[in-house]
């Protein structure tokens with residue numbers, strides 16, 4: 001029996017994708033790679049709902065966060081970072097590390113950012129050059145209303161740069177990049193894309209390209225301009241993770257065949273299914289349900305239960321791998337990933353396992369769970 005890997009990335013891959021990973025190497029500066037890169041680029045533009053340039057880079061998702069900073073900003077630039085958790089804080093940290101003057105606008109754990117508060121912060125200080133925002137905060141299981149946030153931002157500052165960490169949302173939940181007029185939006189292969197880790201994908205707007213012309217933070221590996229000039233000849237500047245490109249090529253065929261609308265509907269349904277199932281066990285969600293994520297669910301560890309102990313029991317005796325809490329939420333929550341290659345039986349199995357494991361760590365599921 002295979003492991004039920006229920007973490008928000010790396011997510012499971014299907015057999016065809018795994019088979020693609022085991023192919024023999026090819027010349028990354030030859031015609032076959034050129035075709036693969038071309039297909040991947042077009043496929044991602046479709047899935048991203050954008051006509052903007054889409055660049056692929058060999059890195060973890062965090063490399064994409066770093067790339068957004070170094071390609072668009074200069075030291076001392078004022079940046080507003082809208083943070084609702086660990087990943088919002090990471091975006092701010094990267095900005096600060098490179099010398100930007102980052103002001104953090106934080107919202108309580110489990111809640112989403114208030115678009116009006118973002119607009120107010122921009123009204124108070126006209127010097128902001130960019131806004132950083134996380135679309136889906138994987139650490140708390142909350143999805144920001146990014147459409148409303150972008151609209152509020154544009155209402156105050158029509159031309160400010162909007163940099164979006166969409167690592168755990170893009171491709172899984174609606175995020176029409178062009179319709180929402182977003183400038184740098186990125187994701188990573190190991191989240192909703194059903195591909196192993198190793199590729200970061202980023203959409204770059206005209207406004208972002210203009211910013212790159214004057215941005216003075218030093219950059220080398222993650223230079224968008226270099227990536228674009230190589231893409232024009234069907235290459236990446238540096239040796240890419242060729243196997244991951246093979247995998248993405250195969251995964252995109254499957255994802256496009258399912259279709260964006262169907263993928264979004266599947267994630268919405270499974271998100272609701274997970275939340276309903278968790279509540280039926282008598283557990284509490286961390287997120288305000290109105291903004292709860294359809295790619296990851298954060299569940300409060302009940303009083304008197306040892307969170308890491310529960311996750312260990314789930315792994316060793318029920319073949320189910322859950323994520324724990326990060327940063328300030330360590331030990332206080334566990335998280336269930338439901339993005340990418342995931343179906344209702346996977347989540348039912350996870351809920352069934354929880355029902356058996358919880359009494360063994362000191363929590364009695366409610367009667368509603370005894371369906």
Ligand SMILES: *Cc1c(COP(=O)(O)O)cnc(C)c1O
Pocket residue numbers: 008009060061062063087134136137138165166167168188
């Ligand atoms: C997973 C994730 C990241 C970090 O990705 P890595 O590949 O681990 O660097 C950043 N932001 C969000 C929202 C994520 O879900």
